[in-house]
Amino acid sequence: MEISSGDTAWMLMSSALVMLMTPGLALFYGGLTRSKNVLSTIMHSFMMLGVVTIQFTIIGYTLAFGPDQWGLIGNLDWFALTDVSATEPGPYAATITHQTFMIFQLMFAVITPALITGAFAERAKFSTFLVFILLWSTLVYDPIAHWVWGGGWIGEMGALDFAGGTVVHINAGVAALAAAFVYGKRHNFGREAMEPHNVTMVVIGAALLWFGWFGFNAGSALTAGVSASNAFVVTHVATAGAMVAWVALTWIRGGKPSVVGAAVGAVAGLVAITPAAGFVTTMPALGIGLGAGAICYGAVQLRLRVGLDDSLDVVAVHGVGGAWGAIAVGLFAAFGGYTGLFKGNEAQFFDQLVAVAGTITYSFIATYVILRVLDATMGLRVKEDEEIVGIDVTEHGERAYVLDGGGS
Numbered sequence: 001m002e003i004s005s006g007d008t009a010w011m012l013m014s015s016a017l018v019m020l021m022t023p024g025l026a027l028f029y030g031g032l033t034r035s036k037n038v039l040s041t042i043m044h045s046f047m048m049l050g051v052v053t054i055q056f057t058i059i060g061y062t063l064a065f066g067p068d069q070w071g072l073i074g075n076l077d078w079f080a081l082t083d084v085s086a087t088e089p090g091p092y093a094a095t096i097t098h099q100t101f102m103i104f105q106l107m108f109a110v111i112t113p114a115l116i117t118g119a120f121a122e123r124a125k126f127s128t129f130l131v132f133i134l135l136w137s138t139l140v141y142d143p144i145a146h147w148v149w150g151g152g153w154i155g156e157m158g159a160l161d162f163a164g165g166t167v168v169h170i171n172a173g174v175a176a177l178a179a180a181f182v183y184g185k186r187h188n189f190g191r192e193a194m195e196p197h198n199v200t201m202v203v204i205g206a207a208l209l210w211f212g213w214f215g216f217n218a219g220s221a222l223t224a225g226v227s228a229s230n231a232f233v234v235t236h237v238a239t240a241g242a243m244v245a246w247v248a249l250t251w252i253r254g255g256k257p258s259v260v261g262a263a264v265g266a267v268a269g270l271v272a273i274t275p276a277a278g279f280v281t282t283m284p285a286l287g288i289g290l291g292a293g294a295i296c297y298g299a300v301q302l303r304l305r306v307g308l309d310d311s312l313d314v315v316a317v318h319g320v321g322g323a324w325g326a327i328a329v330g331l332f333a334a335f336g337g338y339t340g341l342f343k344g345n346e347a348q349f350f351d352q353l354v355a356v357a358g359t360i361t362y363s364f365i366a367t368y369v370i371l372r373v374l375d376a377t378m379g380l381r382v383k384e385d386e387e388i389v390g391i392d393v394t395e396h397g398e399r400a401y402v403l404d405g406g407g408s
Contacts, residue, residue, distance in 0.1 A: 003087075004095035010224035011093075011100050017215025018107035022048055022114055024212055028205025028263070029118050032312050035197040036390025037122040038400040044117035044129065048110045051130060055137050056109045057081060061102055063142035064109070064150050065092065071153035074146050092149075093222040104219060105145075112141055112168045118312030119176035120183040120380075122194075123387050126395045128378040132370060136175065140366045144171050144359055158348070159355035160338060162231065163220035165275025165326040166359045173319020174360050176310060178367040183380055185309040187387050194311075199259050206263035210239060213270045217277040227336055231277035235270065238289030242269025245293025261297075264317060268296035271321035276329045279340075284332035288325060296321045326356050 026045035030038045052060070058080050066074025078084050081102065090098030113133050117124070147154040148167050161167060186194070196202055217235045221227035246265025250258035272292035273285055280288065299316035310316070330349035333340035341349040374380060381387070386394035393399060 001089070001094045003089065003097060004223070007093075007095040007223045008097070008100055010228065011096050011104055011219060011222065014215035014219025015100075015104045015107050017212045018104070018111065018219065019049070019212075021107075021209055021212035021216065022046070022111045024205050024208025025111065025114055026205070027201050028209060028267070029121060029312055031198040031201030031203075031205060032118075032196045032260075033121050034194060034390070035400060036392055038197060039392040039398055040124075040126070040395055041117070041121045043126070043396065044121070044124070045114040047130070048114045048133070051133055052110045052113060052137055053106060055134055056106045060109055060137060060142050061105065063138065064145035065102075065105065066150070068146070068151035071151075071156060072146070073143050073152075074150055095223060101222070104222075108164060108168060108216075109137060109141060109145070112164075112172050113137055113175075115168070115172035115314060115318055116175045116179060118314040119179040119310045121311040122391065123183060123186050123381050124391075125379055125382050126391075128374050128380050131378065132374055132380075135370050135374075136367060139370065140175065140363055141167075141171065144362065147358070148355070154355045154358060157351055157354065159351040160279055160329050160333065160348070161275045161326065161355070162278035162329075163217045163274045165271075165322045165329070166355050169271045169274060169318040169322025170326065170356060170359045171322075171363045173315050173317075173322055174363040175367040176314035177308075177319060178364050179371060180308055180310040180315065182368065182371040182375060183309075185307075186311065187384055189309045190307060196260055199263075202260055202263050206266050210266055210270060213239075213274075217274055221278060227278050230281070230335060234280055234282055234285035235273050235277055237282055238273035238285040238292070239266050239269035241286045241289025242266060242272065242293035242296075245290045246297050249294065249297045264300075264313070265293045265297070268292045268317050268321045271318055272296075272325035272328065275322070275325045276332065279329055279333040279335050279338045281335050284328075284334070288328045288332065291328070292321050292324055295324050323356050323360075326352050 026042040030042040033041045062078035063074050066078045069075050084098045084102050086099040093101050145167050146152040148161050214232050218228040218232040243262050243266040246261045247257045250261040269289040269292050272288050296317050299320040300313050330340050330352035334343050339345040
């Protein structure tokens with residue numbers, strides 16, 4: 001089959017849309033933190049575009065998508081993109097070049113560890129953070145991507161993940177849970193207000209994520225066809241449902257509709273529809289979105305009740321939302337030749353449960369071990385007095401806002 005200029009154009013545009021999600025996430029997370037830590041939070045996400053790009057280009061792509069070894073990992077045939085052709089298709093898509101497929105997957109590899117950073121915002125030592133990201137991308141993200149999309153055991157078992165419910169969101173959410181445990185609570189957590197410093201920035205970041213997510217989900221069709229169109233539509237509908245559900249719950253429980261709740265609810269909907277976007281139709285997608293708004297909102301309330309300092313609710317939104325979406329595939333699948341439990345396919349439902357359990361188990365254990373080793377050798381956290389001052393100044397020597405108009 002010949003390379004399609006239409007499919008290539010769509011996939012390059014989708015890659016650019018997914019790239020935009022990382023600075024969108026930086027704004028979303030940055031607005032949610034206190035003003036003394038906004039630059040460090042933005043830096044965590046923005047640096048992924050440099051660090052993970054290099055990692056994925058040299059070693060990550062071949063580990064994630066190289067020829068399968070034992071159902072667990074890719075081999076090193078494509079080390080440093082050797083034989084990743086710029087003119088011929090690879091094994092994963094027939095109408096785009098291998099290089100085009102690679103750059104699309106690279107953008108997924110960039111944003112996934114960026115999601116984790118919300119769990120340890122406002123207290124992380126930057127030098128250790130950089131080492132953690134390299135280790136986590138190589139030892140956690142790449143193997144799980146291979147298990148699901150690269151010919152590994154989860155994909156071969158028959159579990160479905162259209163655009164990253166397991167690979168991206170459960171993986172990052174569970175890693176965030178491990179990070180929240182190992183990093184520990186921020187100074188004075190639970191004793192002083194730690195409210196978002198810039199809600200406008202939060203909403204702009206969420207809007208950029210919503211926009212970029214059309215590339216994330218519809219691009220995962222790998223062609224400019226009916227699957228991409230369906231994924232685009234159900235992504236939008238599910239996101240709208242989750243946003244409305246979250247705002248309604250804040251209105252009912254708190255007496256006022258929350259602007260932050262609207263932004264966070266939209267992200268929860270985007271997360272939940274991600275694994276299902278290629279396998280469900282519009283009305284089930286609305287149900288998935290409404291369910292995500294309610295379930296993830298409940299997970300945030302549980303997190304607050306137990307006192308877990310997951311700074312920006314990565315576990316509740318990405319971990320729980322991703323798990324709900326992956327399980328929902330097994331319930332609602334009825335598009336593209338796939339069926340779920342409600343169409344009589346019990347096996348698909350159980351395959352989804354196994355995929356969710358396998359991803360949770362490996363991601364949590366591997367992340368926990370990596371963080372414990374780094375804490376013992378390099379130290380994960382800044383000193384308490386540096387945290388009190390704010391890590392924008394103590395780690396980066398800069399301030400987000402200079403109110404007197406002075407110099408740097």
